Amino acid sequence: AYKIATLASITFKKRIKIENVYREGITKIRAEDMKAANDLGYKIKLIASARLDENNRADVRVHPMLVSKSSTLSHIDYVKNAVSLNGHPVGHITLSGPGAGEFPTASSVVGDILAIAAEIGKTDYLLPMMRCNHHKTAETINILDTENKYYLSLNAKNKLGVIGNIGKICEGNNISVSSIMQRGVSENNTADITVITELCKEKDMRRAIAQFKESEYINNVNSLIRVQI
Numbered sequence: 270a271y272k273i274a275t276l277a278s279i280t281f282k283k284r285i286k287i288e289n290v291y292r293e294g295i296t297k298i299r300a301e302d303m304k305a306a307n308d309l310g311y312k313i314k315l316i317a318s319a320r321l322d323e324n325n326r327a328d329v330r331v332h333p334m335l336v337s338k339s340s341t342l343s344h345i346d347y348v349k350n351a352v353s354l355n356g357h358p359v360g361h362i363t364l365s366g367p368g369a370g371e372f373p374t375a376s377s378v379v380g381d382i383l384a385i386a387a388e389i390g391k392t393d394y395l396l397p398m399m400r401c402n403h404h405k406t407a408e409t410i411n412i413l414d415t416e417n418k419y420y421l422s423l424n425a426k427n428k429l430g431v432i433g434n435i436g437k438i439c440e441g442n443n444i445s446v447s448s449i450m451q452r453g454v455s456e457n458n459t460a461d462i463t464v465i466t467e468l469c470k471e472k473d474m475r476r477a478i479a480q481f482k483e484s485e486y487i488n489n490v491n492s493l494i495r496v497q498i
Contacts, residue, residue: 270331273317283407291412293332302492311335312343327407335496413472421464422491427454434486442477444469
């Protein structure tokens with residue numbers, strides 16, 4: 270969250286307040302979600318993202334996402350970090366390299382010490398990268414007003430009308446379904462159903478989740494993970 274707030278402040282030339290960065294961790298990710306994502310052609314990654322909308326409002330957040338296996342970010346593993354940028358006219362650029370571990374960390378620390386030593390007595394800002402003249406605070410978007418694609422995992426009763434009920438709830442909340450898949454039937458006569466949506470509002474999806482939890486057809490909402498566009 271602090272990394273993306275810093276990067277967004279530099280990129281957008283406006284200050285991003287850390288309390289305005291939406292944060293969601295990985296504790297709710299299940300092994301079943303990783304397998305389902307893999308079968309669908311995705312990997313699950315913790316992504317920090319920042320973008321400006323058409324009204325120049327900042328959408329800055331950190332949360333897990335389903336990332337296509339064809340994306341460079343899907344292959345960033347272990348101690349590697351990556352930053353992907355979209356700009357005009359340069360297009361899409363991804364920079365990657367070691368971001369953790371004893372040697373990369375030591376290299377960064379020594380680099381900072383050398384930079385500080387070179388600036389002593391010359392400026393009040395010892396690290397050039399810390400010189401910030403961004404006096405305006407960016408207007409940020411509430412997560413409820415963002416648009417996303419979603420991966421949704423539901424555990425449902427094995428009975429007629431389940432798929433129709435899921436579709437009806439989605440339709441009633443302005444959610445278009447891209448794909449829906451049922452993975453067999455368990456011994457307790459329930460089924461896990463995976464749904465991938467088209468772009469929809471976060472607030473609409475949360476309203477749909479509340480209705481799924483009240484539905485007579487649905488036993489449990491297993492997971493809700495956003496899908497990278």
